[in-house]
Amino acid sequence: MVQTLVISFPKGVKAKESGFGRLPLHVACRSGASAEVVDALLAYHPDAASAKDHLHRIPLHYALKNHAEADVVSKLMETYPEGVKRGDHRGWIPLHVACSVGTHPDIVKTLIEEWPESVWVKTHKGSDALKCCAMMAKYAEHLDALKELVEEERRKTKEGGDGNEDEDGKKEGNLINFG
The missing domain is CATH 1.25.40 (Serine Threonine Protein Phosphatase 5, Tetratricopeptide repeat)
Incomplete structure (x- = not known):
């Protein structure tokens, strides 16, 4: 079904909705989509895994929030491993x-x-x-x-044991913060 929609309207997979600037992958992850749906969306637009919405959230944030299946989370992480370091707003x-x-x-x-x-x-x-x-x-x-x-x-x-602390001893890690 998703593939039929994407074939019929290929630009739709890259179109952001007006409210929060979410791509179809954000919406799918937010709605508890299956691994098959997520795979289909990523096949047509793999960069969607790293796309932030207006709240600076990526699809992985939404998948986790909505108790996605392990294979959905794995696919998102496989497509965009740095996503685990993405901070939202x-x-x-x-x-x-x-x-x-x-x-x-x-x-x-x-x-x-x-x-x-x-x-x-x-x-x-x-x-x-x-x-x-x-x-x-x-x-x-x-x-x-x-x-x-x-x-x-x-x-x-x-x-503090890995050298990533600042002069005050605070841990910075490698957080990728959009905010």
């Missing part, structure tokens, strides 16, 4: 989003493996991944597992 990286909504621990582990230092990155309001885990009270079934994943990576990387 509030400084939220994909790991923050995943932790705050109780994303399955396997997906959180994949995000951390792609960018281990992400466990130290803070939002503009000072929340790190552990604090974001605390926001997910209604998803308590994964809470302990998510906290353990984040804490385990912190033990491995030890804040």
Whole structure:
């Protein structure tokens, strides 16, 4: 179905909607689209994986927020690996989003493996991944597992231990911030 639409109107896959400047891939990820739909959209416009909307969010932010299947998240990360470092207008990286909504621990582990230092990155309001885990009270079934994943990576990387801290000892990492 998506391929038929794209073939009929190929410019549509690159057209942004007027409200938030989202591409069809943003909307698909925001709406819980299947891996097949995401694959089809990426096949016609792979750069959409790195496109930001007016909130500076990329499709990966929306996929995680809406509990996308692991294969959707994997496809987005495979297409745009640097996406794990993209901060939105509030400084939220994909790991923050995943932790705050109780994303399955396997997906959180994949995000951390792609960018281990992400466990130290803070939002503009000072929340790190552990604090974001605390926001997910209604998803308590994964809470302990998510906290353990984040804490385990912190033990491995030890804040400030990789030379990415500034003169005040604050961790910058390699966050790509649009804001």
